[in-house]
Amino acid sequence: MENKKFITQTWFVALAAFICCLLWGSAYPCIKIGYELFNIEASDLAGKFLFAGYRFTLAGLLVLLLCLITKKASQASHLKHGDRSSFLVFHKLHYNIYSFI
Incomplete structure (x- = not known):
């Protein structure tokens, strides 16, 4: 209270x-x-997307670290197994797109 x-x-x-x-x-x-x-030119669209991918990946890792530190990560256990596997597939697809660019 x-x-x-x-x-x-x-x-x-x-x-x-x-x-x-x-x-x-x-x-x-x-x-x-x-x-x-990182010497990314204004016309370098692929470089900008890759830089954005790195920024958002770093931000996600920082949020996960914060959750682990504050013990809030256990709240994610209510997700069904299918939800977690869908997230991993989406993450792998996201990584592959940025690797291709």
Whole structure:
């Protein structure tokens, strides 16, 4: 009960909103810096897609790591076996598309 009171306090909500704005606002400049670091030209569509694939894969791995750290990964056990295998097939297809490009 105490935790809910903490999360709904005005200063916490304002701080969380400010951090979200900083993160979302920094995405575009960071992507442009990444293009420069990896020498991806403006006309290189395949390179941009590959870079996006790496970014989203890294983001997914970070979310999985966060789930493992906070012990929330056990909540994924309610998925049926078919759902998990579908996810793995989708991931493999996603990887193959980016490898082809």
